[in-house]
Amino acid sequence: MSTFRERARLQLATPELARTIGHAMDVRAEARERVLDGVDVETMRAAARAIRAHTIANLPQYLERFSDAAEAHGASVFFASTAAEAVAHIRRIVREREGRLVVKSKSMVAEEIGLNEALARDGVEVVETDLGEHIVQIANERPSHITVPAVHKTRAEVRELFERVYGARLSDDPAEITRFARDVLRDRFLNADVGITGVNFAVASTGSLVIVTNEGNGRMCTSLPRVHIAVMGMERIVPSFRELSLLLPLLTASATGQRMTAYVNVVNGPRRTGEPDGPEELHIVVLDNGRSAMLPTEYRSVLHCIRCGACQNVCPVFRQVGGHAYGGVYGGPIGAVLAPLMDGFESAGDLPQASTLCGACSDACPVGIPIHELLIALRRDAGAERASLAERIGFALWGRLWSSSLGYRASVRVARLGQRLVARGGRIRRAPFPLSRWTADRDLPALAKRSFRERWRRAGGA
Amino acid sequence: MERSEFLRVLRERLAGADAGRRPPGAPPDGPTALPERRPPTHASGGGWSPGARVPPEDSVERFLQALVEVGGEARRVRRAELADAVASVARGAGGALLHELGDLAHPVKQGLARGGCAVLPPGDAEAELGITSAILGVAATGSVLLSSAQGHRTTALLPPRHLVLIEEDRLVAGFEGLCDRLEDLVRGEATPPSSLILVTGPSRTSDIEMTPVLGVHGPARVIVLVVSG
Numbered sequence: 001m002s003t004f005r006e007r008a009r010l011q012l013a014t015p016e017l018a019r020t021i022g023h024a025m026d027v028r029a030e031a032r033e034r035v036l037d038g039v040d041v042e043t044m045r046a047a048a049r050a051i052r053a054h055t056i057a058n059l060p061q062y063l064e065r066f067s068d069a070a071e072a073h074g075a076s077v078f079f080a081s082t083a084a085e086a087v088a089h090i091r092r093i094v095r096e097r098e099g100r101l102v103v104k105s106k107s108m109v110a111e112e113i114g115l116n117e118a119l120a121r122d123g124v125e126v127v128e129t130d131l132g133e134h135i136v137q138i139a140n141e142r143p144s145h146i147t148v149p150a151v152h153k154t155r156a157e158v159r160e161l162f163e164r165v166y167g168a169r170l171s172d173d174p175a176e177i178t179r180f181a182r183d184v185l186r187d188r189f190l191n192a193d194v195g196i197t198g199v200n201f202a203v204a205s206t207g208s209l210v211i212v213t214n215e216g217n218g219r220m221c222t223s224l225p226r227v228h229i230a231v232m233g234m235e236r237i238v239p240s241f242r243e244l245s246l247l248l249p250l251l252t253a254s255a256t257g258q259r260m261t262a263y264v265n266v267v268n269g270p271r272r273t274g275e276p277d278g279p280e281e282l283h284i285v286v287l288d289n290g291r292s293a294m295l296p297t298e299y300r301s302v303l304h305c306i307r308c309g310a311c312q313n314v315c316p317v318f319r320q321v322g323g324h325a326y327g328g329v330y331g332g333p334i335g336a337v338l339a340p341l342m343d344g345f346e347s348a349g350d351l352p353q354a355s356t357l358c359g360a361c362s363d364a365c366p367v368g369i370p371i372h373e374l375l376i377a378l379r380r381d382a383g384a385e386r387a388s389l390a391e392r393i394g395f396a397l398w399g400r401l402w403s404s405s406l407g408y409r410a411s412v413r414v415a416r417l418g419q420r421l422v423a424r425g426g427r428i429r430r431a432p433f434p435l436s437r438w439t440a441d442r443d444l445p446a447l448a449k450r451s452f453r454e455r456w457r458r459a460g461g462a
Numbered sequence: 463m464e465r466s467e468f469l470r471v472l473r474e475r476l477a478g479a480d481a482g483r484r485p486p487g488a489p490p491d492g493p494t495a496l497p498e499r500r501p502p503t504h505a506s507g508g509g510w511s512p513g514a515r516v517p518p519e520d521s522v523e524r525f526l527q528a529l530v531e532v533g534g535e536a537r538r539v540r541r542a543e544l545a546d547a548v549a550s551v552a553r554g555a556g557g558a559l560l561h562e563l564g565d566l567a568h569p570v571k572q573g574l575a576r577g578g579c580a581v582l583p584p585g586d587a588e589a590e591l592g593i594t595s596a597i598l599g600v601a602a603t604g605s606v607l608l609s610s611a612q613g614h615r616t617t618a619l620l621p622p623r624h625l626v627l628i629e630e631d632r633l634v635a636g637f638e639g640l641c642d643r644l645e646d647l648v649r650g651e652a653t654p655p656s657s658l659i660l661v662t663g664p665s666r667t668s669d670i671e672m673t674p675v676l677g678v679h680g681p682a683r684v685i686v687l688v689v690s691g
Contacts, residue, residue: 020671027672035504043501054494057476060469067465073654079468131678132669148669155671174670178678185679190587206648216619216665216680222657223615234472239496241648245641249505256668259504259528260603263680264660266644272653276584276614292471296478 004350008325017152018320021144024151028313031257048250049368051243052304055235056295062204062237063286069207073269075282083113083289090115090196090229093283094124097227099193103185105213105221106130107198108146108307109231109287111329112342115196126196127188129217131181138165144323144331146309147255152322185217195221195279199232200306201247202284205240209267209284212251214258218265228279230267234286235303247306254308254366290342299374302337304367311361311371317354326351333361333371340378345385352378394434409451416447500638505602507635521601521633522688529604532663533676535685536604538630541569544689548573548593551625551685555591557582559621561613563595566627566689584614592617592681596628598643599688602636603662606686607643610657618661624681626661630690 011017055062067077080086094102102124110116116126116137128137132149136142139161143149150158155172162168162177166184170177197218201210209230211218222228238244252261271278294300312318312332323331328339328348336355339348352375355361361371387395401407422428423446431439438444450458507521526536539547548570552558558579563570570593574581582589594617596606606626608618618624634640640660648654665680676682 024672027668039504040501044503047497047499047501050494050497054496057494060472060476063472064465064469072652074656077465079463079465081463081468081471085463129679130669131667135669148672150669153670155673158670174673175675177670178667178675182678186587189679203648206645206654208644208648214666215678217678219615219619219659220679223619241641241645242500243496244644245505245637246500246503248641249503249637253504259532260600260605260660260662262532262662262664262666264605264662266648266658266660267656268648268654268658269656271610272656275610275656278610278615278656286468288468288471292475295472295475 001347002327004325004327004354007327008321008354011321011325016154017322020154021151021322022319024145024148025313025319028148028257028309032253032310032313033257035253035257035259044246044250045366045368047246048366049304051238051247052306052367053301055237055239055243056300056303059234059237059295062239063234066202066204066207066237067284067286069205070209070269070284071207073207074272075207075269075284077284077286079286079288081288081292083287086113086231086285086287086289087115087118089285090231090283091118091122093227093229094119094194095122097193097281099124099227101188101192102126102194102196103188103192103217103221103225104128104133105195105197105211105218106133106149107196107231108143108329109198109233110196111143112233112289113231113287115231127185127192129185129189129221130213130215131178134181134185135161138162142324142329145312146307146330146332148309152324189217189220189224192221192225194227194229195223195225196229196231197221199230199236199284200251201238201244202232202236203239203241203244204237206268208241209265210244210248211265211267212248212261212263213265214256214262216263219263222265222267223278226279227281227283228267228270229283229285231285231287234288234291235305250366251306251308254306254310254364294341298377299337299341301369302334302341302374304369305334305338306367308366310364310366314360314364316356316358316360321354326354333375334369337371337374337378340382345382349382349386352376352382412447412451416449419446503637505600505637507602507639521635522630522690525599525601525604525633525686525688527604528602529663529684529686532604533666533684534604534663535683536688537685538688538690540691541689542691544569544627544687545573545576547687548625549576551623552577552579552591555579555621555623557586557589558591558593559584559586559589559614559617561592561594561608561617563593563627566595570627585616587616587620589621591623591625592619592621593625593627594618596626596632596686598640599628599633599686600635600637600640600660601633604686605640605660605662607640608659608661609647609655611655615657615659618659619680622677622681623683624661624685626684626686628686628688630688633688
């Protein structure tokens with residue numbers, strides 16, 4: 001199991017990466033500002049936060065209403081408490097329908113439960129149809145950003161990838177590469193047996209699924225194959241379309257800086273009698289997978305997230321290292337909160353450290369999740385769980401020492417003497433262990449020659 | 463897992479909420495009320511009453527402008543000019559797919575004949591033009607709402623050119639009006655249309671180095687004719 005530090009170092013070894021990601025994030029952030037110019041964002045955010053808090057606090061009742069309404073409209077709804085249950089259910093559907101070719105529209109939850117790998121083991125061909133997801137899929141990688149999955153790839157890398165995988169001859173022109181991908185994927189859409197999509201919002205009052213895409217692949221996946229399977233985290237619920245009139249524009253503005261995305265699909269069930277096309281079956285999978293464990297904790301508000309990726313766009317750490325450094329499905333600030341809560345501190349306990357705590361993520365969050373404060377709380381919890389005996393004793397002694405003014409002053413005096421050996425020009429570039437762990441990545445400012453208290457006394461202060 | 467068991471776990475965990483360990487700034491854990499008023503957004507109807515079905519004259523202008531801003535094409539035509547407008551869009555297109563167009567079907571077919579474009583059987587993947595009629599349009603965003611009850615979904619999907627007809631009085635000012643209508647269309651209906659889709663301009667991506675490209679899986683050209691009179 002690698003650490004964030006190791007993965008980040010690997011990413012930083014490619015300097016173009018930070019440039020590519022930084023550029024993309026700037027484009028996104030600027031577009032967002034343009035679209036929200038002249039709008040009272042704070043009022044929107046306060047209302048959105050209230051809607052999300054209300055929905056999550058009343059989740060059982062809304063989930064019940066949603067699944068009743070969806071089933072009344074002909075869908076079948078399955079509740080999965082674990083990833084394994086969800087995967088087994090979907091495999092069963094695909095197997096029983098003799099599905100051989102699955103077209104998929106972007107779903108972070110499907111990534112979370114490892115759906116593609118499981119279906120592939122059954123001999124089912126799964127094709128990602130969002131261009132960015134497709135690029136990542138044929139490169140055998142994971143998406144590195146919630147809404148721009150292939151943000152870490154340059155156009156030349158994408159061209160080489162398509163040439164290698166499909167034997168095509170292409171230029172670096174994104175339009176030409178996109179046209180080629182359109183042709184490849186068009187054929188897949190027309191021949192697929194099953195379409196699998198994520199869900200952006202599930203409307204409790206009507207049982208409707210709302211699926212947002214720009215390319216139109218969501219519409220293809222929910223129209224052409226004879227079976228549609230939708231996978232959703234249980235927190236995707238909105239009470240009614242009324243709330244959607246705020247949350248949907250907020251999502252598109254925050255995610256891509258668009259006033260509205262090109263396609264908003266509202267799925268109300270399988271094809272009706274009298275309708276000429278559309279899937280014959282609609283299966284909805286509602287997933288817990290560790291989410292309910294957050295309900296009784298101070299981390300509940302992370303379930304308010306609408307997966308827009310705005311926190312990733314503004315995060316100074318994410319911009320440097322990219323999504324892969326986080327090692328899981330969800331990267332960036334929200335991923336650094338989610339991963340330890342879902343996967344445990346053992347594997348992801350170091351992610352909350354991957355933050356400068358500047359708070360840009362909290363400022364950008366359209367539903368007002370106090371992300372950086374959750375990161376601080378997680379550091380506390382991770383420390384309680386992960387710290388070694390030596391660390392515990394060290395910090396306990398330090399705490400004891402500095403809780404008396406005598407101990408504090410004495411230790412500062414000792415440190416001032418000691419730093420003479422290592423400080424140059426007011427900075428310490430390389431300190432002995434354990435401070436070497438700090439100075440490996442950055443300088444430590446040296447202590448001043450005289451403390452404030454000493455100068456105050458000398459200047460005749462009281 | 464059984465739904466009842468799934469929900470029981472949620473209820474139990476919500477009841478066990480420990481409000482004492484809440485970080486500052488986090489919303490309260492108890493049941494909270496939905497906001498009574500919807501705050502205006504960038505997709506609201508501006509100064510108009512958000513739910514207004516028959517907007518003032520300038521909402522047509524606003525619709526046309528919003529659609530052009532996202533790379534669509536939009537024009538206002540009188541009913542009498544419809545056939546000519548369709549002909550100019552259809553010219554050069556190798557075959558068209560049609561939705562149920564009601565009383566607009568006649569002028570549309572006239573226009574296709576004038577433009578030298580044949581009507582193809584529904585679902586034909588080789589068609590180069592799809593013609594649909596919208597049940598609602600949103601002025602603030604330049605969006606049109608299509609229903610699966612109107613015909614094949616593929617009509618608006620497969621051809622590279624998509625022509626949408628919308629009658630002027632079907633425009634609402636903003637997203638509030640759209641969402642209220644969606645709630646009405648689906649709620650309480652035993653068999654609502656299985657699919658409603660809101661289309662805002664051409665299919666697009668910027669997945670490669672954030673370079674905008676139109677026409678990924680859906681049409682690269684979206685032309686909306688707002689029909690008056």
